[in-house]
Amino acid sequence: MEIKYSIKEVAKLFNITTNKIRFYEKKGIITPARDEENNYRYYTEKDLIKLQTILMYRILNIPIEDIEDIIKNDYKNNVLNHFYKQWEIINNEVHRAKLIQNSLEEIMDTIYEANDEKYHRSIIESIKKMNEIYKIKENWKDKWDFDGWAKNYDKDVKGDSGRLKIYKNYEVILDMVFKKATYNIDKEVEILEIGVGTGNLANRFLSIGLHITGLDQSREMLNVAKEKFPKLKLRLGEFLKLPFENNTFDIIVSTYAFHHLNEEEKTVAIKEMLRILKNDGKIIIGDLMFENEKQKHKIMKNLTRKQIDEIEDEYYSNIELLQNEFGKYGKTVNIFQIDEFNIVVEVA
Numbered sequence: 001m002e003i004k005y006s007i008k009e010v011a012k013l014f015n016i017t018t019n020k021i022r023f024y025e026k027k028g029i030i031t032p033a034r035d036e037e038n039n040y041r042y043y044t045e046k047d048l049i050k051l052q053t054i055l056m057y058r059i060l061n062i063p064i065e066d067i068e069d070i071i072k073n074d075y076k077n078n079v080l081n082h083f084y085k086q087w088e089i090i091n092n093e094v095h096r097a098k099l100i101q102n103s104l105e106e107i108m109d110t111i112y113e114a115n116d117e118k119y120h121r122s123i124i125e126s127i128k129k130m131n132e133i134y135k136i137k138e139n140w141k142d143k144w145d146f147d148g149w150a151k152n153y154d155k156d157v158k159g160d161s162g163r164l165k166i167y168k169n170y171e172v173i174l175d176m177v178f179k180k181a182t183y184n185i186d187k188e189v190e191i192l193e194i195g196v197g198t199g200n201l202a203n204r205f206l207s208i209g210l211h212i213t214g215l216d217q218s219r220e221m222l223n224v225a226k227e228k229f230p231k232l233k234l235r236l237g238e239f240l241k242l243p244f245e246n247n248t249f250d251i252i253v254s255t256y257a258f259h260h261l262n263e264e265e266k267t268v269a270i271k272e273m274l275r276i277l278k279n280d281g282k283i284i285i286g287d288l289m290f291e292n293e294k295q296k297h298k299i300m301k302n303l304t305r306k307q308i309d310e311i312e313d314e315y316y317s318n319i320e321l322l323q324n325e326f327g328k329y330g331k332t333v334n335i336f337q338i339d340e341f342n343i344v345v346e347v348a
Helices: 008-013 018-026 047-059 064-073 075-115 118-141 146-159 170-182 202-206 219-228 263-276 294-301 304-310 319-327
Strands: 189-194 211-216 233-236 249-255 277-290 333-337 342-347
Touching: 008 018, 008 047, 018 047, 018 219, 047 064, 064 075, 075 118, 075 233, 146 219, 170 202, 170 249, 170 342, 189 202, 202 211, 211 219, 219 233, 233 263, 249 263, 263 277, 263 319, 277 294, 277 319, 319 333, 319 342
Parallel strands: 189 211, 189 249, 211 233, 249 277
Antiparallel strands: 277 342, 333 342
16 A cells, blocks of 8 residues: 655655745646545655655755756766766865965965065955966866767877877877886876876776776766776866865876966966875876977978968967976976877976
8 A cells, every 4th residue: 555645744754844845846846646535735655755866966956957857857868967067066166165265374374474564465466366266267168179079089080180190199199108107106006087088098097907087078078988988987077177185196197188278277287286196196298299489480380371270279388388387396397209299298
């Protein structure tokens, strides 16, 4: 016999108000039946399971509208998309809160150390610096449409149809990054790949039993990577707001991704990578790079207009900039030239 629960019994069971249950009814997420004799609403065990699910989602701060869509369209990809959306909001809030915390600490240190009449300017400078960093972190956009490229990425890389032929040594670069990353390490290291794409580099680490997490800002890239390599641990995220605690990883690797950041963004990304890298860790980056601006101009003189346009559509790194930025944190940058354009750098 089916057990029937009154609205008061349900409210008591879940320690919530009857008004909250009625609110979910008005939204159409819960639809209790009516008793034929007295017309009172009643709830079944199926309704209780649905209500428990709703409350669980609310604990995760998922909006009512999203919960409604999840329940009405309860298939894997839709549920995952809503969780990605909420996760992204939380990650943004965490980074914003951390910026504010750091700024407050800096201001308090300044007030303690400054003369009584001189600390106001320092407060203004600290807030200004915080706002500038926040703006850099928030303004990055994927202007290359990696979601749209994901399904054809592997085929396009193999075809290397671009005028610069930057993918002609694609496998060589991935092998070099893998070799440098795994030199003289033990099996217990934690590795992060930023810009995991479709998982081609990450799979090299998986294949020898290493722990690697793949990070990408494109959900579709993550979907393709998961289809290809089901055991690969994946996270949504980007260079500027890495969703990990301080000192988490022994090794960070990245290929063909760093050039999607301009110079200001690279400065923030370097600080973020070093934040989550252990003190004795290393970073290996494979990408198209130039030694300095002088060398870049020299190379550009020998390129066609269309090749120049292809370069100017990206933000290819200046190695001198990388050396200067990493040098601020006591790090050394070693350079390994692969071909005319592509370089692997090791930071330790």
